[in-house]
Amino acid sequence: MIALHNDEKILGEMRRHWIVLAGHLVPFLVVIFVPVALWFGLAFLDPGEARGSLEALFGFVVLAWLLTAWIAVFVVWTNYFLDVLIITDHRLVDIEQHSFFSRNVSECFVDKIEDVTVDVHGLLPTFFDFGDIHIQTAGESPRFVLRHMPRPHETKDLIIRARQGLHQKRELHD
């Protein structure tokens, strides 16, 4: 969790485009359907008296397989869900969840932003409206890169508006 400063408001909370998650989940769909196909294969087998035991053993193995796939799906989803960009009226907080116990939190103050570039490159990003946002900040800090963000142009506008809003607020205050 991040702690908000006084009078700081959250303007948006964004995650990578859902197609990124879908791409990671497709192999698990295949994994889930393999034992189902094998189950139908078992119907053609005639093991005689051992049929009941074999079916019970097979059911046990299939459910163990599905449980493993179920846990793996949630591990992937957790990495996706906890990977988040928070835009406030003072700063951007980019939280990257690489895996369990591996987390990177970067902050960038909106008044330090000099340049925001959107990069939508390729067939899928164009159709599904997602892309990378490059943020150049003043000072020693490197470029801030937000990958596979949905609606990147709207996000860029939101960041620019946050910066303008902060400038106006400071001018009024001065």
Next chain:
Amino acid sequence: MDSGIFPPVVLARFEQVTLPSENSLWLLYAAIVFLYSLFSFILSYHWRTYAFDKEKIQLIMRLYFSVSLILLGGMAVFLFAYQP
């Protein structure tokens, strides 16, 4: 015997296979429950600690735990039915 889609060679091979004992499967089940508990603890720790949207996480936790407990329960039922 109706061999179905499997050739007689495969069926003959199947007849030679010794099915695992009940005890070894219960041991395997205990190992699976242990690993499941470990992963569930790690997952729910991450959800509770880092997620912003607490309501969504509550729903996800309910879905995750209910389906996985059904799967674990189903495995236990199959083990009770298993008579090698």
